[in-house]
Amino acid sequence: NAGVTQTPKFRVLKTGQSMTLLCAQDMNHEYMYWYRQDPGMGLRLIHYSVGEGTTAKGEVPDGYNVSRLKKQNFLLGLESAAPSQTSVYFCASSYGGGYGYTFGSGTRLTVV
Amino acid sequence: GESVGLHLPTLSVQEGDNSIINCAYSNSASDYFIWYKQESGKGPQFIIDIRSNMDKRQGQRVTVLLNKTVKHLSLQIAATQPGDSAVYFCAETWSADGLTFGKGTHLIIQP
Numbered sequence: 447n448a449g450v451t452q453t454p455k456f457r458v459l460k461t462g463q464s465m466t467l468l469c470a471q472d473m474n475h476e477y478m479y480w481y482r483q484d485p486g487m488g489l490r491l492i493h494y495s496v497g498e499g500t501t502a503k504g505e506v507p508d509g510y511n512v513s514r515l516k517k518q519n520f521l522l523g524l525e526s527a528a529p530s531q532t533s534v535y536f537c538a539s540s541y542g543g544g545y546g547y548t549f550g551s552g553t554r555l556t557v558v
Numbered sequence: 559g560e561s562v563g564l565h566l567p568t569l570s571v572q573e574g575d576n577s578i579i580n581c582a583y584s585n586s587a588s589d590y591f592i593w594y595k596q597e598s599g600k601g602p603q604f605i606i607d608i609r610s611n612m613d614k615r616q617g618q619r620v621t622v623l624l625n626k627t628v629k630h631l632s633l634q635i636a637a638t639q640p641g642d643s644a645v646y647f648c649a650e651t652w653s654a655d656g657l658t659f660g661k662g663t664h665l666i667i668q669p
Binding site for chain 2: 450477479481486487488489490491494496502504536540543544545547548549550551552
């Protein structure tokens with residue numbers, strides 16, 4: 447009963463490098479989300495998905511892409527990392543409408 | 559802009575006292591609200607929720623109050639303990655798309 451699992455937990459990238467963050471959930475949730483958390487800014491929604499094969503933009507989508515090829519997985523990609531993307535990234539899943547929201551433990555990304 | 563915010567970035571209370579953390583929201587269409595607790599290095603954890611057709615809900619040592627007239631949400635923690643030290647976020651939703659979070663209040667427990 448893992449809930450929401452994020453990998454990796456930590457990563458350091460050089461400016462311009464690319465990477466993919468993986469989120470996996472085992473609760474059969476339809477909805478999945480990617481947030482970033484910066485000091486004093488709370489959590490801001492990057493992208494979300496309302497079901498397998500669907501994605502939508504959130505509040506701060508620029509510089510990121512996502513894919514939801516399987517219901518249980520939601521991938522967040524950075525094609526060309528920038529220092530402004532240094533942050534802690536959280537994945538979450540839910541039944542929809544905020545119900546049953548469950549967060550992963552986060553990925554701390556540093557872009558140098 | 560942000561539709562959910564907390565009044566204080568930091569709140570310091572004595573161990574054993576009651577804590578009250580406040581949150582103002584601006585979207586009158588919001589119909590579901592949640593309080594989360596986030597400890598250092600961890601993801602947010604669900605504490606308690608409330609729907610817009612209620613004005614009060616109680617859990618174990620926690621109570622959430624909702625005042626829709628002034629768009630205000632509060633979290634009350636009874637007999638605050640050292641383990642309550644964390645950042646507390648309120649969140650709201652008005653659609654199926656997800657939650658909107660406030661900036662958080664850091665609760666500090668003084669011995």
